[in-house]
Amino acid sequence: MIKKINHIGIAVKNIGLSSDLFSKLFEQPAPYTESIPEQKATIAFYPLDESSIELLESTSADSTISKFIEKRGEGIHHICLEVDDINAEVMRLKKHGFQFVNENPSDGSEGCLIVFLHPKSTNGVLIELSQKM
Ligand code: ZN
Numbered sequence: 001m002i003k004k005i006n007h008i009g010i011a012v013k014n015i016g017l018s019s020d021l022f023s024k025l026f027e028q029p030a031p032y033t034e035s036i037p038e039q040k041a042t043i044a045f046y047p048l049d050e051s052s053i054e055l056l057e058s059t060s061a062d063s064t065i066s067k068f069i070e071k072r073g074e075g076i077h078h079i080c081l082e083v084d085d086i087n088a089e090v091m092r093l094k095k096h097g098f099q100f101v102n103e104n105p106s107d108g109s110e111g112c113l114i115v116f117l118h119p120k121s122t123n124g125v126l127i128e129l130s131q132k133m
Contacts, residue, residue: 001085002081004050004051006081009128010054011075014057015042018055022044033045038108039065043055079125080130081127083129086130086131099117101116101126110132112131113131114129117129
């Protein structure tokens with residue numbers, strides 16, 4: 001079951017500069033930053049009530065975030081939906097013909113399990129599914 005929007009991911013070139021900017025916007029310092037080797041990214045999370053804004057900076061020129069910024073520039077990169085059972089959701093969505101970037105859940109931030117639906121099958125929107133552990 002899909003429970004809610006967990007966060008919206010924004011691809012940025014420089015997480016230091018963008019953290020300054022978004023800290024002013026949200027009137028809070030970035031409380032949580034983490035390096036995610038699986039995604040070749042450093043992230044900063046701004047919790048906003050029930051959801052968050054996630055800033056993503058690439059740590060490698062060949063990462064999907066680098067390629068995204070090359071093609072489209074900085075901006076909204078993905079929407080993350082929180083699910084209660086990620087494997088059940090992958091099975092359910094595959095039956096409907098959705099395509100995945102990775103079908104086997106991998107480690108995301110804060111110990112979550114995540115998968116990404118391919119934007120080809122979701123009207124150009126990269127959707128992340130996340131299950132809290
Ligand atoms: Zn995310």
